[in-house]
Amino acid sequence: MDKEFIEKSREALIEERNEIIASLSEQNEQMQRLVGTVETGDEADRAADRIDGTLLNSLSEASSRRLTLIDNALERIKNGKYGICRACGQEIAQGRLEAIPYAALCITCQTKVDRQNR
16 A cells, blocks of 8 residues: 555544544533533423434444544554455455545455344
């Protein structure tokens, strides 16, 4: 894998990481506002706030998982293992890494994992 591509991937990962952190921070602020409003309002307002809170929690969990994947990819770059499938040791296609820069598995191994998890 060429160094220029790896550097571009590193920059893209860092940018995505920063966006996720900013989003999580904003979601945290929204959650705090929701918690503050739960005490007031009628039953419909409280129900809507609970739904909003559940949605924010779900978004936060997905963002947190993606953040972990990004951190792992940045660690692989640092260790010189970026672009190498963690399951089979083969090189991950550059097109896959362009689409999903934090991919840790080649498409063949990812397909096997997806089939097992069905």
